[in-house]
Amino acid sequence: MTDPDLDPIWIDVGEVLQRTVTSLYSHLITRPTGRAVRMAIETQLHAVGERSLSLIDLSEVVIIDFSCADEVVAQLLEGSHSSRTHEAFFVFRGVHEPHRDQIETVLERRGLAAVAETEPNVYQLLGRCSEGEARMWRELERLGFVAAEDLSSALPDGAAVASLIERRLAFRSPGSGRLHALSRLVRRLH
Numbered sequence: 001m002t003d004p005d006l007d008p009i010w011i012d013v014g015e016v017l018q019r020t021v022t023s024l025y026s027h028l029i030t031r032p033t034g035r036a037v038r039m040a041i042e043t044q045l046h047a048v049g050e051r052s053l054s055l056i057d058l059s060e061v062v063i064i065d066f067s068c069a070d071e072v073v074a075q076l077l078e079g080s081h082s083s084r085t086h087e088a089f090f091v092f093r094g095v096h097e098p099h100r101d102q103i104e105t106v107l108e109r110r111g112l113a114a115v116a117e118t119e120p121n122v123y124q125l126l127g128r129c130s131e132g133e134a135r136m137w138r139e140l141e142r143l144g145f146v147a148a149e150d151l152s153s154a155l156p157d158g159a160a161v162a163s164l165i166e167r168r169l170a171f172r173s174p175g176s177g178r179l180h181a182l183s184r185l186v187r188r189l190h
Contacts, residue, residue: 005174006089006185007048013072014060016040028064034071041076051087053171055186059094069102074110080168089168091186093117095126103127115169115182123183125169132160133169137181140170144184148177155179 017028020036028034045052056076058064064072073092080088095103095116107114107127116126125137136155140146146154155161161179164170171180 006051006053006171008186009044009048009052009054010057011041011044011054012057012060013037013041014057017061028061028068028072030065031067031071034068037068038071038075041072042079045086045088048086051089053089053091053182053185055091055093057093058099061094061099064099064102066102066106069099069106070110073103073114074106074112077107077112077114077168078110087168089171089182089185091115091117091123091182092126093186100126113167113169117183117186121183121187123181129167129169130160130163132157133163133167136160137164137169140164140179140181141183143181145178145180148179151179 013028016037017033020040028037041056045054076090080086080090092103092114095118100118103116104126111128113125113127113129113133116124118124123141125134129137136157139155143154151161152158165172165179169182171182171185172178173180
């Protein structure tokens with residue numbers, strides 16, 4: 001297997017939060033704070049190539065409210081989908097119970113979905129997705145990657161697979177055509 005054509009980035013949101021708003025606490029609790037953190041992350045993304053995989057690490061964030069979940073998670077995802085110059089993929093790490101409800105609610109409200117590491121090496125789809133998307137994502141997660149010639153047999157719901165690719169919940173390598181689970185690709189950043 002050849003490596004995908006992605007620039008990997010690991011972003012510790014707790015560190016960005018402390019650097020951006022000079023707070024001693026790792027709390028994302030106001031929209032201006034969330035906006036400042038998102039803008040700092042976007043600045044880092046602009047410095048990489050045309051395609052990136054970002055591990056957005058929330059492990060050190062103690063509290064995240066709905067407005068910050070909207071700014072940091074939902075708007076990052078929406079901005080990545082609207083960009084014509086940069087194709088960004090995201091995995092959100094350290095999404096524990098204190099964060100999960102806020103993130104899930106914001107994603108559902110906006111019709112978005114994201115890959116999240118909810119426990120070490122345990123990945124889930126959060127937000128809104130169809131049963132077909134969820135089923136194909138779980139199978140890709142189990143397999144890790146699927147060669148281009150095996151896609152229709154390994155992942156038979158072609159419409160759901162196409163949607164996973166379009167929504168950037170899976171990565172299709174432009175060179176080989178392989179479909180990769182984001183969780184397998186992001187493990188290189190740990």
